[in-house]
Every structure is written in C-alpha cells, then in structure tokens.
Amino acid sequence: QVQLVQSGAEVKEPGASVKVSCKASGYTFTSNIMHWVRQATGQRLEWMGWIHPGNGNTVYSQKFQGRVTITRDTSASTAYMEVNSLRSEDTAVYYCARDMAVWGKGTTVTVSS
C-alpha cells in the first residue's frame, strides 16, 4: 500500500535551517506530485509547495518562495523540504502528501532559542 514515512522531530535555533524528508513506498515515486503542507498548533493547514519527482519541477506558495526548497532523490524514492532562516513562527508540524490524497504522519519542527 502507499506509504509516506517522514523523518523525526527537529529542534532548531532561530536563523538555522531544517530539512525534512518523506520516503515513499508502494507506488512509482516519479509518477505523482508530492505536496508539502504545514500546521502550527491550533491553526489551519497551510499549503507550502509541490514537486513533481519525475522531472523535478517545483511550485511554491508565494509566502514561502525564496525560503523553502523542495527537492527529491528518485533513487531513494524520497522527497525533501528545507526551510531556511527559521523563526519562531515556523514552529509547526510539516506534512508531505501525495497528490494531496495520501499523507505522511508529519514531522514536528520546533524553533526555539
């Protein structure tokens, strides 16, 4: 069955970077778009961007353009989402989601000094 396994929780200081991974299995990784969505505690879901693993094309929300980079490693069937210049407002659970239909369990990123 389709499964997305995300990397573990991270604690980072303000100004640092974080890279979250999402390993896919149960389907052809290069065939489906992978989205990234985040959710701060008690807040609504926020769409961040997507990557097409087949060709590496990416689209980002304007809010995150320039600070977020989504990449993939097709040999490892893994997508990555990196956020730079972290601030406290980036504290959230980050999800990957295949075609916005099948979701990973989420990775908690805490930004604190």
Add this chain to the structure above:
Amino acid sequence: DIVMTQTPLSLSVTPGQPASISCKSSQSLLHSDGKTNLFWYLQKSGQPPQLLIYEVSNRFSGVPERFSGSGSGTDFTLKISRVEAEDVGVYYCMQSIQLTSGAFGPGTKVDIK
C-alpha cells in the same frame, strides 16, 4: 488570492443525526478542464488530515457512504447522513485551482453531544 470560508466553525451533533458544513470560495473553483477543484478532509486529533471527498462529490477510497459532497462554482457542502462517534475532528475544505498558503478553509470542529 482565493479566500476560503467555512460555516459553522464548530458543530455539536447527536450520534445518528445528520450534520452539514458549508464552504465558500471567493472565486469559482471550476477549472477549464471541467473539473471543480474542491476537496474535503477530516483531521482527527493528533493525526494528519485524511481525504474524504475530491472534486466536490467523489468519495475517496474507503470513505463511508454517509459522507457526501455537493455544490458548484463557489458554494459547497459536506454532509454526514448519520454522525458516528468516530467522525469527531476538524473538517477542512481545500481548493487546488490556485494553490496558495491560504488554500484551506479555517476548519469546522465537530464533536459529539
């Protein structure tokens, strides 16, 4: 940017009774390909969102028949014919015709009386 709103923001339902959630978008979600890009998700406590409905009215794999979606253009509705205890959580609508950080509605919290 398209703005998504939901009403009500909170709903308390007696088991076995119906429930209905409204979602409105500030622009039509009808794509030039004829599809309407409106999704419904349920997020249970501590879990990632799970897709219930895609393209307004199509139930995702494994979703019980008591969930149905309807609407067109800018006005959409999710109905639960007979609410069960396992249906508690936050329901989100989402548009994908113009993906931005605000693609999701604010969420409707459903609990059991």
